[in-house]
Amino acid sequence: MADRQGVLVIGEVANGKLEASSTEMLAHGRKLADSVKEPLSIALLGQDLGALPKEAIAFGADKVYAVTDPLLKEYQVDAYLAAITKLAQQHSPRIVLLAKGPIGSEVGPRLAFRLDTGVIQDCVEVKIDAEKRLTANRPVYGGNCTATVTSFGEPMMAIVRPKTGDPLARNDGRHGEVVAFSPRLEASVVKSRVVTRVEQPQAGIRLEEAAIVVSGGRGLGSAAPFSNEIKELADLLGAAIGASRAVVDAGWITHDHQVGLTGVTITPNLYITVGISGASQHMAGCLGSKAIIAINRDSDAVIFNDCRYGVVGDWKKVLPAFIQQIKAMK
Ligand SMILES: Cc1cc2nc3c(=O)[nH]c(=O)nc-3n(C[C@H](O)[C@H](O)[C@H](O)COP(=O)(O)OP(=O)(O)OC[C@H]3O[C@@H](n4cnc5c(N)ncnc54)[C@H](O)[C@@H]3O)c2cc1C
Numbered sequence: 001m002a003d004r005q006g007v008l009v010i011g012e013v014a015n016g017k018l019e020a021s022s023t024e025m026l027a028h029g030r031k032l033a034d035s036v037k038e039p040l041s042i043a044l045l046g047q048d049l050g051a052l053p054k055e056a057i058a059f060g061a062d063k064v065y066a067v068t069d070p071l072l073k074e075y076q077v078d079a080y081l082a083a084i085t086k087l088a089q090q091h092s093p094r095i096v097l098l099a100k101g102p103i104g105s106e107v108g109p110r111l112a113f114r115l116d117t118g119v120i121q122d123c124v125e126v127k128i129d130a131e132k133r134l135t136a137n138r139p140v141y142g143g144n145c146t147a148t149v150t151s152f153g154e155p156m157m158a159i160v161r162p163k164t165g166d167p168l169a170r171n172d173g174r175h176g177e178v179v180a181f182s183p184r185l186e187a188s189v190v191k192s193r194v195v196t197r198v199e200q201p202q203a204g205i206r207l208e209e210a211a212i213v214v215s216g217g218r219g220l221g222s223a224a225p226f227s228n229e230i231k232e233l234a235d236l237l238g239a240a241i242g243a244s245r246a247v248v249d250a251g252w253i254t255h256d257h258q259v260g261l262t263g264v265t266i267t268p269n270l271y272i273t274v275g276i277s278g279a280s281q282h283m284a285g286c287l288g289s290k291a292i293i294a295i296n297r298d299s300d301a302v303i304f305n306d307c308r309y310g311v312v313g314d315w316k317k318v319l320p321a322f323i324q325q326i327k328a329m330k
Pocket of ligand 1 (some may be wrong): 216243244247260295297
């Protein structure tokens with residue numbers, strides 16, 4: 001423990017850009033690093049990182065490990081894992097943070113195994129306790145309870161949900177150090193390769209990244225409102241469209257719109273639900289929303305326990321009036 005030092009964020013780069021989740025992890029990491037009075041570093045992986053290390057410093061990193069290798073040109077789990085393992089073994093961070101995304105979820109548990117430690121998954125809050133231990137809150141039992149978990153491993157690792165904290169304000173005047181790290185990867189570390197990539201056409205804003213989400217449930221009665229009223233409201237607000245599992249199962253909308261335990265976890269600033277009862281499995285995916293507005297004709301619907309504003313009424317009357325009001329305000 002004594003020779004371990006600092007907080008290391010495993011950054012994610014996509015299409016030559018620092019992912020938003022990485023700037024959020026830097027904000028979480030900054031708080032932890034300041035608590036233990038140790039530096040905050042970030043590992044950025046790729047073949048050529050361009051100006052990204054400077055950007056990471058502007059968002060709070062004291063040090064950037066620029067991890068470059070031809071095998072890191074595109075994300076591949078074996079190559080990333082080998083490179084990050086070497087980096088962590090060489091630099092011995094006290095704490096390692098990853099974002100819960102395609103890379104963090106795949107690399108995080110494997111990295112913990114390689115480093116002979118544990119990892120706290122699906123965290124919504126991370127802090128340092130009185131014994132300088134990493135302590136995290138994570139939703140359990142379908143979001144009905146929150147567990148507080150303390151790490152006793154070395155290093156202490158956590159995988160944190162995106163949108164659980166705001167990035168620090170960008171400051172291009174911040175100073176930091178960029179350290180080149182070459183993992184010298186052998187081609188044999190790569191045990192699988194991507195044969196083909198199929199890009200899913202993205203209609204509208206991605207649910208996970210949306211600041212506003214409008215979701216519809218079984219109370220809509222049919223698929224039609226998703227192309228009419230729900231879409232109109234979402235377009236007006238610049239929102240993504242979500243759904244409950246009931247309507248996905250009914251075939252009214254595709255699964256990539258499903259919010260909840262077996263769907264997408266969202267943390268928008270504003271979440272508007274229309275004809276959704278508020279089952280715990282649905283709420284497990286949206287309780288991190290800053291404000292929930294619920295429209296439901298049943299005043300006893302459980303969603304009213306969790307929403308900030310609730311409208312008891314038939315959506316067929318409420319929604320057109322709501323849309324009119326927003327148009328008038330615009
Ligand atoms: C293991 C497991 C995993 C699950 N995962 C998920 C998940 O990821 N996401 C998810 O959503 N669900 C999930 N579920 C299902 C979940 O338990 C609920 O069945 C589902 O969320 C209900 O969807 P709903 O609210 O649209 O439908 P309902 O529960 O049928 O609610 C419809 C609501 O619409 C209201 N309503 C009806 N007509 C109107 C009207 N005209 N105007 C206004 N309101 C109206 C009703 O009052 C009612 O409250 C899961 C279940 C299990 C067992």
